[in-house]
Amino acid sequence: MKEYLVPTGDGEAQFIERRSRFIGHIFLTETEEEALARLKQMREQYWDATHNVYAYIIRDGATRFSDDGEPGGTAGMPVLQVLQREELYNVTCVVTRYFGGILLGAGGLVRAYAHGAKIAVDAAGRSIKRIWTNVYLPCPYSWYERIRLEVAAFGGMIRETQFGADVELDLLLPEEQTQGFLERVTDLSAGTIEGLIGKQEYRAFPLS
Numbered sequence: 001m002k003e004y005l006v007p008t009g010d011g012e013a014q015f016i017e018r019r020s021r022f023i024g025h026i027f028l029t030e031t032e033e034e035a036l037a038r039l040k041q042m043r044e045q046y047w048d049a050t051h052n053v054y055a056y057i058i059r060d061g062a063t064r065f066s067d068d069g070e071p072g073g074t075a076g077m078p079v080l081q082v083l084q085r086e087e088l089y090n091v092t093c094v095v096t097r098y099f100g101g102i103l104l105g106a107g108g109l110v111r112a113y114a115h116g117a118k119i120a121v122d123a124a125g126r127s128i129k130r131i132w133t134n135v136y137l138p139c140p141y142s143w144y145e146r147i148r149l150e151v152a153a154f155g156g157m158i159r160e161t162q163f164g165a166d167v168e169l170d171l172l173l174p175e176e177q178t179q180g181f182l183e184r185v186t187d188l189s190a191g192t193i194e195g196l197i198g199k200q201e202y203r204a205f206p207l208s
Helices: 032-045 076-085 105-124 141-153 175-188
Strands: 004-007 011-017 020-028 051-057 063-066 091-098 126-139 157-163 167-174 196-206
Touching (some): 020 032, 126 141, 141 157, 175 196
Antiparallel strands (some): 051 063, 126 196
């Protein structure tokens, strides 16, 4: 897998369902050790909660979930399924419940825990992690807008722009798109604009 999705950062969201308060948390965890540390943190922070349900997925590692005392299959699995539907890796989700005195039933619990996970994912955001190639590309001002469009069309992004005698662009392009982008720019400009390929790096960027 050359590219995959991860949480952009930590996320938290909560809601009330028939007097029970559900608090969803999302964490970016690169290892199972980090995931377990986050679980410990949540259990200590919400020591008085009725349940601290969790699920985590570590790329090339473990996938785990727990109902934490809720009826089997009504809590941890729905949380895990949300993470899987969102295609997230290196992610830990904890949904904390403070019981409000009204039973939700099996179906109600499944919906509530899934909703708690989903709103936490939405709060955290998603980023795509892949190998990017750094490209330095100077161009005349008259080409600036066209180059911007081409960068977007090839799935890249402009990391930095400097305005001097020419526009100097510091670009990041997906590894597999770099050569095609450079050939496209060369063809469009009849060879008057050329980019310089720099280092490659494996990193995540938020999805718009």
